[in-house]
Amino acid sequence: MILKGKVFKFGDNINTDWIISGRYKFKISDMKQLSQYLMEDIRPGFYKELIPKKSIIVAGENFGMGSSREQAPWVIKEAGVVCVIAKSFARIFYRNAFNIGLALIEADTRSLKESDYLSVDLSKGLIEKKSSKTIINFKPWDNFRKQLVSSQGIIKYLEKYKDFQLK
Numbered sequence: 001m002i003l004k005g006k007v008f009k010f011g012d013n014i015n016t017d018w019i020i021s022g023r024y025k026f027k028i029s030d031m032k033q034l035s036q037y038l039m040e041d042i043r044p045g046f047y048k049e050l051i052p053k054k055s056i057i058v059a060g061e062n063f064g065m066g067s068s069r070e071q072a073p074w075v076i077k078e079a080g081v082v083c084v085i086a087k088s089f090a091r092i093f094y095r096n097a098f099n100i101g102l103a104l105i106e107a108d109t110r111s112l113k114e115s116d117y118l119s120v121d122l123s124k125g126l127i128e129k130k131s132s133k134t135i136i137n138f139k140p141w142d143n144f145r146k147q148l149v150s151s152q153g154i155i156k157y158l159e160k161y162k163d164f165q166l167k
Contacts, residue, residue: 015066035078052080064093101153
């Protein structure tokens with residue numbers, strides 16, 4: 001599975017309140033509509049910068065820290081972001097993201113810059129900066145994560161594999 005897109009760069013400790021502010025989440029329940037306020041408090045108008053299905057959020061350490069708001073990964077996905085690459089993720093955010101089929105990659109992001117164009121090979125564990133042919137390695141995904149993301153989340157995965165039983 002290969003994902004491609006333009007980098008939109010953020011720093012360390014991006015919390016769920018910055019991903020989607022509470023002032024919006026209590027007024028709007030439709031995730032597509034809510035996604036228009038993605039990162040609004042730290043980068044006003046960010047949603048308008050995104051290229052649907054061709055945007056990648058890149059950050060430093062501890063992306064998605066804070067509350068366990070399920071809306072945070074949902075609005076990223078609904079905004080058309082193909083994946084988030086960060087040095088590390090808050091564990092609850094990480095689990096919530098995979099549960100809805102949002103691809104997360106843990107990798108060293110220091111050399112990635114705003115507007116870089118990336119190709120991410122989930123099977124080989126490679127991130128390639130297209131402009132410089134620089135390669136960043138990360139741990140390749142196991143089949144379960146690939147299936148979760150390609151199925152668009154745990155619910156659709158379970159529907160697809162409903163006859164599967166743990167032994």
